[in-house]
Amino acid sequence: MFSRRKLLHGSPRTTNNHFMFYDIIIIGGGASGLCTAIHSKTENNTVLVLDHNSIPGKKILSTGNGRCNLTNVNASVDLFDSNPEGLIPYMTSGDPLFYQEVISQFDCHDTINFFAENGLLCVDKNGYIYPRSEQASAVNELLRNRCEDLGVEIVVGHDVRSISKKKDSEFIVDSKYECSNLVLATGGLAGASTGNDGSGYKMARTFGHELVEPIPALCGIKCRDPFFRHLKGTRTDAKLIFKANGKNISVQGNLQFTDYGISGIPAFQISSIIGYMLAIGESPVITIDFIPEIALYELVNLLYRNYQLIPKSARFDDPVTRMLTGILNKNVISAIMRQFTIPAENDPDALCLALARAIKLFQVHPYELMPFENAQTTAGGIFTGDVDPLTMESRLVKGLFFTGEILDVNGICGGYNLQWAFSTAAICGKTLRSRQSFRL
Ligand SMILES: Cc1cc2nc3c(=O)[nH]c(=O)nc-3n(C[C@H](O)[C@H](O)[C@H](O)COP(=O)(O)OP(=O)(O)OC[C@H]3O[C@@H](n4cnc5c(N)ncnc54)[C@H](O)[C@@H]3O)c2cc1C
Known part of the structure; x- marks a missing residue:
């Protein structure tokens, strides 16, 4: 002492x-x-x-x-x-x-x-x-x-x-x-x-x-989307992308979901920019790419292969969950499913493309930053x-x-x-x- x-x-x-x-x-x-x-x-x-x-x-x-x-x-x-x-x-x-x-x-x-x-x-x-x-x-x-x-x-x-x-x-x-x-x-x-x-x-x-x-700054970001309750505690590697001053900004890392929104290093890194956008009345939208290491067209192929693995008789039940299991965290799958609408046409190509887009273009809507007590620094x-x-x-x-x-x-x-x-x-x-x- x-x-x-x-x-x-x-x-x-x-x-x-x-x-x-x-x-x-x-x-x-x-x-x-x-x-x-x-x-x-x-x-x-x-x-x-x-x-x-x-x-x-x-x-x-x-x-x-x-x-x-x-x-x-x-x-x-x-x-x-x-x-x-x-x-x-x-x-x-x-x-x-x-x-x-x-x-x-x-x-x-x-x-x-x-x-x-x-x-x-x-x-x-x-x-x-x-x-x-x-x-x-x-x-x-x-x-x-x-x-x-x-x-x-x-x-x-x-x-x-x-x-x-x-x-x-x-x-x-x-x-x-x-x-x-x-x-x-x-x-x-x-x-x-x-x-x-x-x-x-x-x-x-x-x-x-x-x-x-x-x-x-360097704090969690509160988002107003309804699915965070179900994602709380989930961690996954992901890329965050958003537009500030007309420029696309992206940051990749281990993203953490909480009951209020997003946290972990990638969320911390963008927090002050998001905070200033909110302070001047903008409504930033953050796109989460849940599989940034795989390009969209490759992901479509991967999903199509998984689709083909499902026996024809089982494809009408819940093909999407089966296609995603083994690729994504289960909680992330259920959050994607909440945002995802299966295309009306019964076409596996359209389904795989829509699903790949849902995985790579998942949107969240920030409304506030976590308070100073939870921040690592001040902007x-x-x-x-x-x-x-x-x-x-x-x-x-x-x-x-x-x-x-x-x-x-x-x-x-x-x-x-x-x-x-x-x-x-x-x-x-x-x-x-x-x-x-x-x-x-
Ligand atoms: C949890 C956490 C983890 C962090 N990890 C890292 C990291 O790993 N790497 C990194 O680069 N940065 C990190 N940071 C940020 C980094 O710690 C700060 O940016 C840095 O310490 C700031 O140094 P400073 O001397 O300017 O202020 P401070 O370290 O905040 O020091 C200010 C001092 O002033 C004193 N003080 C304030 N007002 C008064 C007053 N009226 N009278 C008397 N004393 C007063 C305070 O008690 C305090 O001791 C972290 C921050 C936090 C909160």
């Missing part, structure tokens, strides 16, 4: 008005806050991290199902452009140039090197990078230990409610602390149980920063146009910085969101470090 006493060390000076003064205060001790602290700490500056949770880096513990998918080999600008047509982008923001500028300064290779230099061995699993131990707790402990070794002070259980700035000089935090540089690393709204309540947005807005409406956030991607400093308020999920940038599943936290932290930390040495 963490002792509060152990976390509080170092010697900040006390100001005339009895506030404790630090060179740098970081609000939020998550992935980006702790890394900013590590990158910015020098022997000569004082750095304080404030977090309202009882332990720093609480969210890191639940990442990657407890294994922490730190980054992805595709999280580098060279590979961003090679994302094949039709697939969703690895990262999304109101301003793609902003995240490209950030990632170009600190990408997946820098993340792997940073962790290696700090003693963490990583492993590449099909491009997904994890700690070799496959334990998120190792990442959490490493970051906390490095902070402690370097003399970063961490105060837990402190819920920051107010920040202000004296004219052209120091920031005041909760009428208790004062600092020259303030970093907002408070995350977004996703994962309320790990300390995210959107309070950072309010703080940023007091300084005139605009907020791009936050919506849940939207602080408008990036007011933040300098070369420093992470506010263009509106000197000495105010932003890192991580609080900004209007979000990634798909696969390590892109932690990479974002690490990239922004490295740039911010480097800027703060150089400023401190300049002051000496």
Whole structure:
């Protein structure tokens, strides 16, 4: 367990008005806050991290199902452009140039090197990078230990409610602390149980920063079709296809059905795009291809072969279920049968074609996303146009910085969101470090 006493060390000076003064205060001790602290700490500056949770880096513990998918080999600008047509982008923001500028300064290779230099061995699993131990707790402990070794002070259980700035000089935090540089690393709204309540947005807005409406991302999608009750708990490999901005988008993976709609990685990947379409009043339709690895005409042939296997005398009973058994999950078959009407003409060719189309063009109708509590990240956030991607400093308020999920940038599943936290932290930390040495 963490002792509060152990976390509080170092010697900040006390100001005339009895506030404790630090060179740098970081609000939020998550992935980006702790890394900013590590990158910015020098022997000569004082750095304080404030977090309202009882332990720093609480969210890191639940990442990657407890294994922490730190980054992805595709999280580098060279590979961003090679994302094949039709697939969703690895990262999304109101301003793609902003995240490209950030990632170009600190990408997946820098993340792997940073962790290696700090003693963490990583492993590449099909491009997904994890700690070799496959334990998120190792990442959490490493970051906390490095902070402690370097003399970063961490105060837990402190819920920051107010920040202000004296004219052209120091920031005041909760009428208790004062600092020259303030970093907002408070995350977004996703994962309320790990300390995210959107309070950072309010703080940023007091300084005139605009907020791009936050919506849940990497979460399940509620659909209004009647068959989900029967599909609940079913998992199957499938491809999701839909149209956004006139462009066909598709994503493939292990789809999970729930009583409210669709979940699992492919649903997570498209959730923020679907969420924004719903927010602007569009009615997206998602087509599910239940056998994406087989082309339509091949599937017609396969179904026809299965049809021929049924004895002529049995073809009038329920040929469709027999044709599909052995090809699809039973629950999926019954959902397809609810949408499917057997063609009127007694023609096996027409039946096989109609059935193949039903399997490859199964439609669901989203109406809402699952709430922030169930989301892994936030789409939207602080408008990036007011933040300098070369420093992470506010263009509106000197000495105010932003890192991580609080900004209007979000990634798909696969390590892109932690990479974002690490990239922004490295740039911010480097800027703060150089400023401190300049002051000496
Ligand atoms: C279940 C789950 C699994 C995930 N798995 C992965 C994964 O495997 N790979 C990946 O890349 N991404 C993953 N993510 C996303 C990733 O964890 C986040 O994008 C990342 O942690 C964001 O880092 P951050 O530092 O910006 O914010 P956070 O980690 O959210 O940290 C913000 C911190 O600020 C503190 N705070 C907020 N407001 C205040 C306040 N007013 N006063 C004091 N403290 C405050 C919070 O307590 C919190 O500790 C996952 C997310 C979840 C929820």
